[in-house]
Amino acid sequence: IQMTQSPPSLSASVGDRITISCRPSQSISNYLNWYQQKAGKAPKLLISAASSLQSGVPSRFSGRGSGTDFTLTISGLQPEDSATYYCQQTYSWGFGQGTKVEIE
Amino acid sequence: QVQLVQSGAEVEKPGASVRVSCEASGYTFTSYAIHWVRQAPGQGLEWMGWISGGNGNTKYSQKFEGRVTITRDTSATTVYMQLSSLTSEDTAVYYCAREFTVADLGSFDCWGQGTLVTVSS
Numbered sequence: 001i002q003m004t005q006s007p008p009s010l011s012a013s014v015g016d017r018i019t020i021s022c023r024p025s026q027s028i029s030n031y032l033n034w035y036q037q038k039a040g041k042a043p044k045l046l047i048s049a050a051s052s053l054q055s056g057v058p059s060r061f062s063g064r065g066s067g068t069d070f071t072l073t074i075s076g077l078q079p080e081d082s083a084t085y086y087c088q089q090t091y092s093w094g095f096g097q098g099t100k101v102e103i104e
Numbered sequence: 105q106v107q108l109v110q111s112g113a114e115v116e117k118p119g120a121s122v123r124v125s126c127e128a129s130g131y132t133f134t135s136y137a138i139h140w141v142r143q144a145p146g147q148g149l150e151w152m153g154w155i156s157g158g159n160g161n162t163k164y165s166q167k168f169e170g171r172v173t174i175t176r177d178t179s180a181t182t183v184y185m186q187l188s189s190l191t192s193e194d195t196a197v198y199y200c201a202r203e204f205t206v207a208d209l210g211s212f213d214c215w216g217q218g219t220l221v222t223v224s225s
Contacts, residue, residue, distance in 0.1 A: 030209070031209060033211045033212070035149075035212070037149075042199055042215035042216065042217060042218055043141075043149065043199075043201075043212070043215055044215075045211055045212060045213050048204075048206075048209060048211035048213075049206075049209040049211075054213075086148065086149055088149075088211075088212075090209065090210045090211070092151075093139065093151040093154070094151055095141075095148060095149040095150070095151065096148075097148050098148045098149070
């Protein structure tokens with residue numbers, strides 16, 4: 001299953017709302033997770049099962065979608081959100097190419 | 105607390121093998137699968153394979169089939185990943201991660217700190 005993430009990178013301002021897209025090459029129901037990776041660190045699980053926010057993750061993060069169309073939204077971007085975000089399908093555990101988010 | 109602690113950085117020559125360890129603590133070791141993911145410099149995440157918690161079954165990415173072996177020592181609560189026939193393209197940070205599954209929906213809820221493997225002559 002190929003995972004296509006877009007955009008590859010984006011730059012936005014504090015307070016902005018941004019959306020990252022993830023499209024698997026075949027339907028995966030809600031078998032999709034989102035991770036955040038900061039420079040030099042291990043990835044961190046943000047959202048599982050497409051929309052389930054992990055404990056301790058700020059509510060400005062949200063995920064939605066099913067089948068072949070998924071999105072991660074950050075509402076009210078904060079400086080600490082500067083990171084690369086990856087989607088992952090759990091049929092065969094593959095990842096998207098990542099989206100690098102920079103704060104202007 | 106749940107923790108995965110990996111072994112230190114390695115430098116290997118082309119053609120050699122490397123073994124990276126991942127010691128688990130803070131949970132029942134045999135109740136959770138462990139996966140291995142790697143990340144080449146400046147690149148994305150790449151899934152390599154996993155070992156189940158219950159019976160130790162393994163499954164590998166087709167890309168690494170025949171070159172990677174994942175094993176475990178339940179008495180030491182440690183998982184090992186061995187990669188053979190190394191080339192410069194295997195230079196990467198290697199991560200172990202615990203799979204947390206609810207109602208058949210899995211995710212990697214805890215990650216090791218990563219181990220840098222450098223392949224250089």
